[in-house]
Amino acid sequence: MQLDHLLTKETIRLQVRATGRMDVVQKAGELLVASGNADARYIEAMKHSLKTHGPYMVIVPGVALLHARPEDGVRQLCMSLVTLDPPIEFGNPDNDPVSVAFALGAEDNSKHVEAIAVLAGLLEDEQAMETIRHSTSVDEVLQIIAAAQAGE
């Protein structure tokens, strides 16, 4: 499944004001639920994962990849993107604060590999990530994602 099919106008929200890290999970998770691809309990599962394992999901400075297990309420492979204004502390000593959060709902261990590969390439591109961080235009963000997909 391609990244630019998963991240669309419906699953991207920019410059969101969140009250804390759980609210970030809530907001990113709500986009997955609204898309019909995840159950509401998946949001709780992602919050639980954050509480249990800690903020390891902040895998790159300023970027969090939020997710729980497929059996926690994923109906179909899905992803959402929220950028945060102001950035939010997740408690990760190396990579806080978070200004870009991706939420991922995987169906199994394999279908999302292609999307993750493109996402990894996008995360490596500092210029693209800076643009996304500050963008107020969903179209602009969609263009960057499409370019990342094409580049793969």
Place this chain on the structure above:
Amino acid sequence: MKILAVCGMGFGSSMVLKMSIESVLKSAGIKADVRTADIGIAKSETADVIVTSSEFSKLLQNKNIPVVVVKNYVDKKEIGEKLLPIVQGEKKGS
């Protein structure tokens, strides 16, 4: 050479890490079997090297396996600097 990329659930963050590791090894011309694992599995798995973040490294310290701690999962420079010396050292020893 078996390398384990470890995170909380074994298919999200660790997959990003696995891809970065594979890219670094490919550039260095090193062949290895890179797998993802969640922290529960990682505790009982065998591997030649474990790569993970600082939170999980603390939980894996009691195994006799070198643990490489990575801060930025897509920073190939960081991964290369930390992982390659261990991988190359392991290869010489085996």
